[in-house]
Amino acid sequence: MTGSFFFYFFAAVTLTSALLVVLNRNAVYSAVLLVFCFFSLAVIFLLLEAYFLAILEILIYAGAIMVLFLFVIMLLSLGREKAQEHFRYLQRGLSLFLVIVFFLSVLIIFLSDSGILHQPHGTFTAGGVNALGEALFTKYLLPFEVASLLLLVALIGTVYLAKRKV
């Protein structure tokens, strides 16, 4: 029950923030909302017991890729953002709301005796590092190696296109 509540909650957050990324006119806000989207997506991965993927989602997408996005936005210098009055209230209201929701959800987890924290997960290991590594080097060895070639050609291209001398 609590599991499905969390799923629907975070799915709604993911969808809303993804929608706002597209609808927002300010590129910086869009980028921050995208981080939001990635975080709630990571929570959904957690709910699926794919812990490793959840961490990767945060490290790679919310971390590395978003920094890149922000850099690009900065370099493009899309004009000064204006802190609009009503938006600031919205921001405060939203953050307050989210803090309360987060607090309540943590409270629910600890108060409920459904044992969501202590559930023995048995043999299910698909989301772990071991399982992923094993799959990559047996079942998906060829795609894994081909991905390295994909990265290599992308690297060659980037170096060629970005080097100073024509």
Add this chain to the structure above:
Amino acid sequence: MGNIQSISYFLPELMVIATVVVALIADLVYSDRNSYKVGYLVIAGLVVASFTLWLSLPEETTPIFLNTIVVDPFSRIFKFVFLLATFIVVLMSMNSDELKGVRTGEYYTLMAAMVLGMSLMASSVDLIMVYLSIEIVSIISFILAGYLRAQVRSNEAALKYVIYGAFSSGLMLYGLSLLYGLTGTTKLFQLSGSISSLGPGSNLTLTVSTILMLAGFGYKVAIVPFHFWTPDVYEGAPTPVTAYLSVAPKAAGFALLIRFFNTLFGTGQPLNSPVWQAMEGVPWQDILMVLAAVTMTVGNLVAIQQKNIKRLLAYSSIAHAGYILMGVPVLSQEGVYAIVFYIIVYLFMQLGAFSLAIVVSNRYGTEIIEEYSGIGWKSPYLGFFMAVFMFSLTGIPPTAGFIGKMYLFAALINGGSQFYWLAIIGVLNSVISLYYYMRVVKVMYFQGGREKDLYVPGGMSAAIVLAMAIPSIYFGVRWSFLADWVNSSLKFFIAGF
């Protein structure tokens, strides 16, 4: 088959990978002025790879690398097409003035890597592999299109290509993930089994997923709602790259399209049954038929207005994608046969037309069709062969293009009465295309002065033109050799596992 045992079946691809690595290292050694020599290395590598492929057992049909890709006659013939196209384009590039001023070591290295991507496209039977191979080909295409960094139009081409490419691969990924969500597997053969047991409730999802996946495949072969990048990219990219993009990735896209839809939505009948049963409920055949009709009509109608030879050939290649696409929904051995035959013939005539465009731009410095005036008299060599390629692209009898079209229309007529309307549209389109192909010939012969300087292009350029023109005519007169080869290659790996 396990990963280690699979390596012996993967030798041609390994040769290509070795070529990429050697070319990459050699490029470090050569100075800017000598970096074109990497091209020779790549040519040598491609020859070795073709030879290895030739030595591989032609009848072998087996899944390798734990069922991620397959080795079968169908992928084998396509690998030959990719190797040949790359070989010719590397030679064309070495004789193009456009690429003289820039360092070309990376260029040839990337072309070799593209062969690998396309080979994987033709042989993958796993959704992950399908996606990865398409991405390899796409990313290399972006870089090659923008290779002339000093030119604004080349940069513009690359940027447009990237934006459309990212969007369509996003759509395709969504389609693939819907498919995965429905069935829980990424293997094509298991997918086809699970889909037939899904029941009618998920037909809508399957249709949506089909359309989304078509966005990805359609982008690679440039069929109509996904074609917007084509003219700008083809005009802006260096001409040899344009020639390459209009032939090789297109062939790879069709190989993937045929394997994907026949495995997924056919009933898994082997290719020796004349007409396969299509799965009920998902109107993918209707979707493909409409797309084919729209593609060739739009391609031809817009081609009429073009003034630049590269843009003209770009729209004509869209139209040709439409003709080829006609064969996919027929779902018969004849249909696939016609497609493969047409792709091989198309390779010769399209690359031939582009190699002539390169020679003309090297010599006369123009890409505008109106400025081709009098070339037929100034240089009978160029005029005559341009006429040959234009006749062949139209599909006029003594040329190979005619035989290719004949097989396509025959496959449609024999496929059943529901395909008649498509065949009629196809014929009407051939008539439209006659107009703009003949205009090029008309300008060359009937406009401008008739001074004669009897220009014959030097060595390699002339040889490439000739090497493309001979099959364009020869296969129009005697095509039994090619027909036999294509016929013997129509074996997919089909049994489930």
